[in-house]
Amino acid sequence: MELRHLRYFLTVADERQFTRAAARLFMEQPPLSQQIRAFEAELGFGLFSRLPRGVELTSAGESLAADVRQVLDLLDQAIRKAGRIAAGELGAMAVGMTSSAAFHPLSLALVRDFRARYPDVAVDIIELNAAEIIERMMNGAIQAAILRKPVDTPEGLNFERLVDEPMVVVLPVGHPLAAGARVRLSQLAGEAFVLVRRPGAPGIYADLLAACRAAGFEPTVLKEVPRMTAAINFVAAGSGITVVPASMQRYGQHGVVYLPFGRGLRLSAPLHLAYREQEPNSAAQRFVQLVQGQRAGSKARV
Secondary structure, eight states: OOHHHHHHHHHHHHHHSSHHHHHOOOOTTHHHHHHHHHHHOOOOOOEEETTEEEEOOOOOHHHHHHHHHHHHHHHHHHHHHHHHHTTTSSSSEEEEEEEEHHHHHHHHHHHHHHHHHHHTEEEEEEOHHHHHHHHHHHTTTTTTESOOSOOOOOOOOEEEEEEBBEEEEEEETOOOOGGOOOOOOOTTOOOOOEEEEEESHHHHHHHHHHHHHTTTTTOEEEEEESSSSHHHHHHTTTTOOOEEEEEGGGOTTTTTTEEEBBBTOOBBBOOOEEEEEEOOOOHHHHHHHHHHHHHHHHHHHH
16 A cells, blocks of 8 residues: 555545546546556455446545545644754754853853744753763763863864853952952962862863963862852852852852952853764754854854
8 A cells, every 4th residue: 555545545535536636636537547446456345436427435435534634634744743853943952051151141042042943942951061061962962062161072073162251260258369359360379279170171170270380380279079159159168269250250159259360361261062063953953053153143243
């Protein structure tokens, strides 16, 4: 049994006449009659009673026509649904974000814009550290990510810089340096740093260590924590200081002071879009295209 036989059958059932049905199907009448007879022979029962001027459905034909309509309607729906999935207009995807990336207003704005354009795509936001995000991207559990500067760029993943953001130092309230307007990095020599673990924020960690050494001192790392929010909490509790991207000031923790570094210190936290080169998820492809389009538009306006 072929799908075209079902469509031929329904067309004849609608028209109750072979000549009109053939015209609708853009074919000659004799081949259509032959196809219907072959279909009836395959089924083993008649579908039409032949009349002098047309045909009428047998009781078996009436039953089959009703069910075939449902089957073809479901098939049409399935094809339309699959087409929307292929176009990235329907489906699901997971976007990974590091905690600091989630605090940057651009990150969630991009997801919000995508959801406004493609409301039938379910977007799951997964907050992990950079190393965990990259691992899950490599095995396909996360389709796109917004994260800070990567040290390593595994083969098969692309990283596109979205925006640069300055770093700020986080001091406990009452710290001697908290009364100033800016902080020189050399003033932090001898301070105890609370930092995000190297696997969690490898690029930021490495850049900070390099900057401290360039300023003439080796930083004392009091503790490594899994998230920047945890580092800020330690500072609020009076345990050391930390350095975070400026947007982390939105965390709103009491008991801390955020200060910019002195001019001339090139210590930044770039925000990147990460995605797989060979991504089969069409919705994720749409998300990447949207982010790239907005990035290109931002550059054009500068």
